[in-house]
Amino acid sequence: MTVQLGMPGVRPEPIARRRKSRQIMVGNVPVGGDAPVSVQSMTTTVTSDINATLQQIAELTASGCQIVRVAVPSKDDADALPIIAKKSQIPVIADIHFQPRYVFAAIDAGCAAVRVNPGNIKKFDDKVGEIARAAQAAGTPIRIGVNAGSLDQRLLEKYGKATPEALVESALWECSLFEEHGFRDIKISVKHHDPVVMIKAYRQLAAACDYPLHLGVTEAGPTFQGTIKSSVAFGALLAEGIGDTIRVSLSAPPAEEVKVGNAILESLGLRERGLEIVSCPSCGRAQVDVYTLAEEVTAGLDGLEVPLRVAVMGCVVNGPGEARDADLGVASGNGKGQIFVKGEVVKTVPESRIVETLIEEAMRLAEQMQAEGASGEPTVSVG
Numbered sequence: 297m298t299v300q301l302g303m304p305g306v307r308p309e310p311i312a313r314r315r316k317s318r319q320i321m322v323g324n325v326p327v328g329g330d331a332p333v334s335v336q337s338m339t340t341t342v343t344s345d346i347n348a349t350l351q352q353i354a355e356l357t358a359s360g361c362q363i364v365r366v367a368v369p370s371k372d373d374a375d376a377l378p379i380i381a382k383k384s385q386i387p388v389i390a391d392i393h394f395q396p397r398y399v400f401a402a403i404d405a406g407c408a409a410v411r412v413n414p415g416n417i418k419k420f421d422d423k424v425g426e427i428a429r430a431a432q433a434a435g436t437p438i439r440i441g442v443n444a445g446s447l448d449q450r451l452l453e454k455y456g457k458a459t460p461e462a463l464v465e466s467a468l469w470e471c472s473l474f475e476e477h478g479f480r481d482i483k484i485s486v487k488h489h490d491p492v493v494m495i496k497a498y499r500q501l502a503a504a505c506d507y508p509l510h511l512g513v514t515e516a517g518p519t520f521q522g523t524i525k526s527s528v529a530f531g532a533l534l535a536e537g538i539g540d541t542i543r544v545s546l547s548a549p550p551a552e553e554v555k556v557g558n559a560i561l562e563s564l565g566l567r568e569r570g571l572e573i574v575s576c577p578s579c580g581r582a583q584v585d586v587y588t589l590a591e592e593v594t595a596g597l598d599g600l601e602v603p604l605r606v607a608v609m610g611c612v613v614n615g616p617g618e619a620r621d622a623d624l625g626v627a628s629g630n631g632k633g634q635i636f637v638k639g640e641v642v643k644t645v646p647e648s649r650i651v652e653t654l655i656e657e658a659m660r661l662a663e664q665m666q667a668e669g670a671s672g673e674p675t676v677s678v679g
C-alpha cells in the first residue's frame with residue numbers, strides 16, 4: 297500500500313489568528329506581521345573577546361537560533377561590534393544599558409538592531425531624537441526593552457512596584473518619544489520574572505499598540521524552572537496570537553535556551569515539528585522497560601532533522617493506537633514489539649531488537665522524505 301508521509305517544509309495550521317503587528321526587519325529576519333515567530337538568544341561571552349563571541353554565535357546558529365544579542369557594557373565591547381556584526385551568520389542586536397553613546401556605536405557598527413533599556417539609560421528621554429535620527433538613517437530598528445528589575449524611577453514611584461500597567465506605560469511612553477520624531481521601526485518587550493505579571497503586561501501592550509512584541513520571562517531561573525515558566529507564559533500568549541519573537545532566559549548555556557524556544561514553537565504548531573518521540577509514562581501494565589527503550593530510541597535518532605513522529609509504547613492498551621497514529625511506532629508486549637509504519641504493522645520483532653529496528657525504519661523513512669521532499673508529497677510503500 298502507499299501512505300503519505302507529509303512533506304518537510306509544510307507550514308502547520310496556526311493555533312490562533314496572529315495579532316496584527318507591523319513588520320520590522322532585524323537584519324534579514326522579518327519580525328512581526330505574518331513572519332514566523334523567531335527564536336533568539338544572547339551570548340554569555342565577554343563581547344570584546346571577538347573569537348569567543350563569534351564561536352558562541354556559531355554554536356547558537358547551529359542550534360537553531362535566528363537572532364542573537366550581545367551585551368555592550370564597555371568601550372572595548374562597542375569597539376568589537378563591527379567585526380562581530382560583519383562575521384556573524386545571524387543578525388546581531390547590541391544590548392545597551394546606561395550609556396547612550398554605545399547606541400550610536402552599535403548603529404555605526406552595522407548591528408541589525410539595538411536594544412535600549414529606557415529605565416537605566418542616562419537622560420534617555422533627551423537622547424531619543426538623536427537616536428531616532430541615527431537609527432532612521434541607518435535603517436536600524438530599536439527594541440525598547442523594559443525590565444521589571446530596572447523600571448523607570450518615575451513609574452516605580454507612581455505604581456509602587458513593577459506592575460503590568462507600569463511596564464506597559466514605560467514602554468508606550470518611550471515609543472511616543474520615538475514617534476514624535478517619526479520613528480516607528482520599533483519592537484517592544486516588557487519582561488518580568490513572574491509569568492502572571494508578564495502575561496498581563498503583554499496582553500495590555502498587545503491591545504494598546506501594533507508594534508511587534510519580543511516575549512521574555514526575565515531571570516526565569518535554572519533550566520527546569522526557567523523552561524516551565526517560559527513555556528507557560530509564552531504558551532498562554534502565543535496561543536492568543538500574541539508574540540513575534542521569543543527569548544527563553546535560562547541560567548544555562550544559551551544553546552539550551554534556543555532548544556527550549558524552538559520546542560515551545562513546535563509544541564504549539566507554530567513551527568514545523570522535527571523529530572518527536574511520543575513515549576508513554578509507563579504504568580503497572582507495562583511489559584517492557586519503557587524509560588530505557590525511549591532513551592535508547594531518542595539517543596539513536598539524535599540529529600535526525602526530518603519531521604518524524606516515533607511512538608514508543610509499553611503495552612497493548614494504548615500502544616497500538618498511538619503507534620498507529622505516528623509515522624513509526626512500537627507497541628510492546630509478551631517479549632515482542634509490533635513495529636508500525638504509518639498505521640500498518642510491518643513486522644513483529646523480539647524485544648531485544650526493538651531499538652535497532654525502530655532506528656533502521658526511521659532512517660529509511662528519513663532518507664525517503666529527504667529524497668522526495670523537494671518534489672511533491674513523499675510516499676513510502678509498506679506491507
Ligand code: SF4
Binds near residue numbers: 577579583613
Ligand atoms: S501504554 Fe500501556 S504501559 Fe504505557 S502507560 Fe499506557 S497502559 Fe501503561
